[in-house]
Amino acid sequence: MKTAIILGSSRSNxxxxxxxxYVSRRVNADVYDLNQYRIEPFNYDNRYQDDFGSLAEQLLEYDNLVLASPMYWYSASAQMKVFLDRISDLLDFEKGKGRQLRGKSAGLLASGNDSTPPECFEQMFELTFKYLGMNYLGMSYASFGQSETLSQHTLALDEFAYQFQSAAKQG
Ligand SMILES: Cc1cc2nc3c(=O)[nH]c(=O)nc-3n(C[C@H](O)[C@H](O)[C@H](O)COP(=O)(O)O)c2cc1C
Structure with a gap:
């Protein structure tokens, strides 16, 4: 069972x-930083000159896909939203590829300033995974608003990682 983590943030560090x-080391996951790829916003003509198609092909090789986004204005980052919109290509123009997402496990890693995110933040991802037929294993959200450090979040991240390790054992 292979896991990919897709990072969509305005800063790569x-x-x-x-x-x-942290999580990629725990679950031995490969990381794909969307800042390294040129991904154009969705258009209805399906005419692009970018990296989405080749990136999607690579990601479809994985059993588990974890999306990682900061909370920007109670929502996904723009980078992550553009990526998610483009998944529509896999459903509309390359249906076979869209179907390959079914049955894969999915998760969400998120950070923000608020101690907890509003429900709508996670719901957008959850509903999208559901629509795609993916098995959503949950979110690990870390607040950095009170100068928290990573070490204050490692317990929750360990639990999150454990779910993907368990999914790997069952697979
Ligand atoms: C454009 C922008 C919008 C933000 N909106 C929110 C928000 O709605 N709620 C929140 O708790 N934090 C918000 N933040 C704070 C970030 O979520 C927080 O600093 C996060 O950890 C940044 O992650 P990053 O280093 O990957 O960008 C915002 C930050 C930026 C830059």
Whole structure:
């Protein structure tokens, strides 16, 4: 069972990246930083000159996909939202690829300033995973608003990682 973590943040070494780095070591996951890829916003013509198609092909090789996003204005980062919108291509134009997402496990790593995110933050991801037929294993959210450090979040991150390790054993 292979796990990929997809980081969508305005900074590749920020708070969300710290969570990604920690969890990727625990579950031996490969990390894909969206800042390293050119991904155009969705358009209805399906005409792009970017890296989404090749990135999607690589990601479809994994059993578990973890999305990692900071909370920007109670929502996903713009980088993550553009990536999610483009998954529509896999459903509309390359249906076979969209179907390959079914049955994969999914998770969410998130960071923010608030101690807890509003329900709508996680719900957007949860409903998207559900629509895609993915098995959502939950979110690990870490607050950095009170100058917290990573070490204050490692217990929760260990629990999160454990779910993916368990999914790997069952697979
Ligand atoms: C544009 C922007 C919007 C933000 N909106 C929120 C928000 O709605 N709620 C919140 O708790 N924190 C918010 N924050 C704080 C970030 O979520 C927090 O600092 C996060 O850990 C940053 O992660 P990063 O280093 O990966 O960017 C915002 C930060 C930015 C830059």
């Amino acid at each position: 920020g708070n969300t990246a710290k969570l990604v780095d």
